[in-house]
Amino acid sequence: MPAGESGEMKLDKKKNSALGIYIHIPFCKHRCRYCTFLSDDETGDKERSLYVAQLRREIAGKSELYAAGRVVDTIFIGGGTPTILPIAEIDDIIEAVYSRFCVADDAEITIEANPGTVDREYLRGVREVGANRISFGVQSFDDGTLRRLGRIHTSREAVESYDAARAAGYGNVNIDLIFGLPDQSVGSWAGDIRTSLGLRPDHISFYDLQLEEETPLYEDVISGRLEALSDIEDRRMYHSAVDALTVSGYEHYEISNAALPGMKSRHNLKYWSMDDYLGFGLGAHSYMDGRRFVNTEFRSDYIKAGSSEQMVSSYYNNTPGDEMSEYIWLGLRRTDGISLTDFSERFGEDFMKLYASEMENLIERKLLMCDGDKLRLTALGLDLSNVVFREFV
Numbered sequence: 001m002p003a004g005e006s007g008e009m010k011l012d013k014k015k016n017s018a019l020g021i022y023i024h025i026p027f028c029k030h031r032c033r034y035c036t037f038l039s040d041d042e043t044g045d046k047e048r049s050l051y052v053a054q055l056r057r058e059i060a061g062k063s064e065l066y067a068a069g070r071v072v073d074t075i076f077i078g079g080g081t082p083t084i085l086p087i088a089e090i091d092d093i094i095e096a097v098y099s100r101f102c103v104a105d106d107a108e109i110t111i112e113a114n115p116g117t118v119d120r121e122y123l124r125g126v127r128e129v130g131a132n133r134i135s136f137g138v139q140s141f142d143d144g145t146l147r148r149l150g151r152i153h154t155s156r157e158a159v160e161s162y163d164a165a166r167a168a169g170y171g172n173v174n175i176d177l178i179f180g181l182p183d184q185s186v187g188s189w190a191g192d193i194r195t196s197l198g199l200r201p202d203h204i205s206f207y208d209l210q211l212e213e214e215t216p217l218y219e220d221v222i223s224g225r226l227e228a229l230s231d232i233e234d235r236r237m238y239h240s241a242v243d244a245l246t247v248s249g250y251e252h253y254e255i256s257n258a259a260l261p262g263m264k265s266r267h268n269l270k271y272w273s274m275d276d277y278l279g280f281g282l283g284a285h286s287y288m289d290g291r292r293f294v295n296t297e298f299r300s301d302y303i304k305a306g307s308s309e310q311m312v313s314s315y316y317n318n319t320p321g322d323e324m325s326e327y328i329w330l331g332l333r334r335t336d337g338i339s340l341t342d343f344s345e346r347f348g349e350d351f352m353k354l355y356a357s358e359m360e361n362l363i364e365r366k367l368l369m370c371d372g373d374k375l376r377l378t379a380l381g382l383d384l385s386n387v388v389f390r391e392f393v
């Protein structure tokens with residue numbers, strides 16, 4: 001039976017006072033050729049300062065609605081390129097959160113960094129104002145690939161930035177990589193993984209490129225300047241990365257993420273576990289008490305808004321069926337899968353009865369496996385995760 005059709009369903013989400021905070025910085029130095037993120041490369045210092053001032057207002061406004069009884073245990077400053085901001089503005093943003101929310105002593109505070117925008121002194125400054133985790137958008141260690149992607153840094157600069165972060169005292173560093181790129185060879189991707197492992201970051205994210213129509217990289221492929229990768233090569237790259245990371249002591253804990261023991265991204269785990277989070281800034285998403293809401297994507301509207309509520313462009317109250325389906329497909333992104341007991345405690349429903357026909361189909365096609373109390377994607381299911389998720393939407 002599809003989720004949400006039972007009128008009797010009991011929504012019994014476990015109450016958890018922990019709260020994640022996401023802050024979006026929609027500015028970049030130069031637009032990458034594959035990028036569809038909400039970010040602008042044509043703004044000046046004045047516009048960025050105005051944006052930071054409005055962020056502070058939003059943090060103050062939303063804190064009045066949502067801070068009571070909550071402890072913030074993760075803050076993630078993402079973008080765009082947060083490290084385009086001066087340290088004083090990053091300080092302003094973090095200080096605004098601390099002044100309005102109760103923040104746990106051991107909160108994970110991540111900032112995304114473009115290797116082309118930082119040096120050791122800057123990284124040390126960002127650490128001094130509170131960041132304790134840094135996530136580098138490296139994407140590749142191959143200079144030809146970086147050029148094709150329109151990145152502003154070289155491979156050497158990425159390594160230097162990583163070393164600078166370690167020298168500045170960061171004990172928790174992530175490297176983002178992309179595979180499945182036009183003209184990328186399996187050998188070049190293996191080199192990216194090898195170089196990453198040589199640096200020994202605490203966490204590695206490896207994303208499969210989604211070639212989007214409105215990007216210059218898409219035009220390169222359509223015009224024949226670059227050749228798209230076949231699905232077989234793409235999957236070969238994915239599994240070779242998983243194997244290499246696992247052999248090197250990383251736990252492959254989510255479809256596109258691996259971490260050394262104890263170093264999983266606590267913030268991102270909130271998304272896959274349906275824990276509450278508040279988003280601030282342009283286009284930022286929030287999920288609070290079963291309600292999803294999203295801020296406007298128009299910067300002029302965001303800057304003009306007279307209250308944090310006016311910054312929100314839409315609200316949606318999840319139905320019990322929405323909650324179940326999101327719990328399933330987000331939870332299945334984690335390689336340890338979802339717990340049937342947890343599902344039943346959370347929703348008051350027996351998963352195997354509710355989804356009997358879907359389960360029979362997916363297990364027979366070897367896309368899902370049931371291992372005691374756990375339901376998880378198989379190796380084939382990792383390749384065809386969207387096929388599985390569609391069954392639960």
Ligand code: SF4
Nearest residue numbers: 028031032035037080
């Ligand atoms: S740095 Fe990131 S957000 Fe900025 S243009 Fe490149 S991919 Fe997009």
